[in-house]
Amino acid sequence: MEPTAARAPRLGTLAAAFRAGLPVLLGYTTIGFAFGLVLTGAGLPWWLSPLMALFVYAGAAQFMGVGLLASGAGVLEIGVLTLLMNARHAVYGLSMLGRYEGAGAWKPYLVFGLTDETYGLLTTVEPPEGSDRIRFYGLVTALNQLWWLAGCTAGAGLGAALPFDTAGLDFALTALFTVLLVEQLRVVRRAEPYLVALASGALALLLADSRDFLLVSLLAAAAMLSALRGRLDTDGNGR
Amino acid sequence: MSRLLAAVAVMAAVTLATRAAPFLLFSRKRPPAFLDYLQRYVPPVVMSLLVLSSFKDLPFRQSPWGIPALAGAAATALLHLWKRNVLLSIAGGTAIHMVLLRLM
Numbered sequence: 352m353e354p355t356a357a358r359a360p361r362l363g364t365l366a367a368a369f370r371a372g373l374p375v376l377l378g379y380t381t382i383g384f385a386f387g388l389v390l391t392g393a394g395l396p397w398w399l400s401p402l403m404a405l406f407v408y409a410g411a412a413q414f415m416g417v418g419l420l421a422s423g424a425g426v427l428e429i430g431v432l433t434l435l436m437n438a439r440h441a442v443y444g445l446s447m448l449g450r451y452e453g454a455g456a457w458k459p460y461l462v463f464g465l466t467d468e469t470y471g472l473l474t475t476v477e478p479p480e481g482s483d484r485i486r487f488y489g490l491v492t493a494l495n496q497l498w499w500l501a502g503c504t505a506g507a508g509l510g511a512a513l514p515f516d517t518a519g520l521d522f523a524l525t526a527l528f529t530v531l532l533v534e535q536l537r538v539v540r541r542a543e544p545y546l547v548a549l550a551s552g553a554l555a556l557l558l559a560d561s562r563d564f565l566l567v568s569l570l571a572a573a574a575m576l577s578a579l580r581g582r583l584d585t586d587g588n589g590r
Numbered sequence: 591m592s593r594l595l596a597a598v599a600v601m602a603a604v605t606l607a608t609r610a611a612p613f614l615l616f617s618r619k620r621p622p623a624f625l626d627y628l629q630r631y632v633p634p635v636v637m638s639l640l641v642l643s644s645f646k647d648l649p650f651r652q653s654p655w656g657i658p659a660l661a662g663a664a665a666t667a668l669l670h671l672w673k674r675n676v677l678l679s680i681a682g683g684t685a686i687h688m689v690l691l692r693l694m
Contacts, residue, residue: 378677385684399594406602411640416601420594430600437608439636442629444612445621451613458613465609468676519688522662525644526683529666530676532641535634544631548638556646564643572635576628584627 367479368490375468376498383502384509385523386413391510392517393421400507404500409466412436413503414524428562435565443470450474450488457489464492467531543583547575654694662687 387400395417403413412433419429443465450473451461469492478487510517536545551571552564559567576583612621641663648656666683673679 374676378680381677381681395594399598402598403601406598407605409601409605412601412605416597420597426593426596426600429597430604433601433604434608436640437605439633440605440608441611442633444609445616445625445629448612448616448621462610462613463606519658519691520684522659522687523680523684525641525659525663526666526680526687528637528640528644529663529683530670530679532634532637533667533670533679535637539631539634544634545638547631548635548642551635552639552642552646561647564646565639568639568642569636572639573632576631576635580624580627583631584623 363479364482364487365490367482368487368494371472371476372491372494372498375472375495378468379495379498380502380505382410382523382527383499383504384506385520386410386417387503387506387508388510388515388517389414389521389523390417390503391507392515392520393417395420397507397511400503401500404496404503408464408496408499409433409437409440410499411467411524411527414521414527418521432565435569439467440465443467446474451485454485454488457485461485461488461492464496466495469495541583543579544576547572547579551575654690658687658690658694661690 383404387397390400391397403416407413407416415432415436416429419432444462447465447470451458454461472491472495473488476491478484509515548568551568554571555564555568615621645656645659645663648659650656662683665686666679669682670676670679
């Protein structure tokens, strides 16, 4: 039974990657489905949904992009806001430098597929004993994108076939931000970052045009964080 | 059509750039201490600002006074503190928002 024995570890790694990614399967198919419905509900062609799932692969930015495209925003504005929205991914990369070292052929794809959920998963699960660690990371990443693609395609297909009343469904994005904020509140238990956000947000509301809110508030927040470094960096938060 | 394709191409390139930057910049040397500091405190600030920016254009001065959105966000946060299930929190909060939007 040599073929079975030879194949077992490979299948074992795939099975372990599948099991590790089950929560993401549920989340990505559902949110992807909602995304497809929102996209077609905004009057955009259904094929844009799988196209974004394949090449952009960033949930929050995709929701934002649909809103911007539907409101007639220009490509430059979409690019700048995507940059602001996804700058947090650079932070994930910083903490994955060690894990992805020597990843070889998988590395470009691992870097491309580093979403919020994939990052969360790969920093909490361990590859199975005796398996190729990088292959496990790669399979987890690829399965996650497959679930996202399936959800985005199915939602857009259904939305194109049946006209839905999707008013308010785009709130899923606000809900996603709320969840991510609650997660931050659990980890970063200091008042200063949240006060910085409130202060810079208020400043941007007062001084800037509503559409420049994110850009202006983030710049103000960066300046405030730099000024607070002496106070915040000394005692950290348990790291 | 070409505007849609251009937008997807730009979004794809920018997203990949944000994900690849740390690997391209710090493959040989350690990130400076200041970046280490920023990576700790930027996520809570950005998430707070993204939530604020979702609420900034709500019609608070006329019916329904932004209540569907505020109630939806409160439901999302409470569900998440309670069960800590991302899907449940998002689906529950969005459902409450959509129902209130139609009732109010």
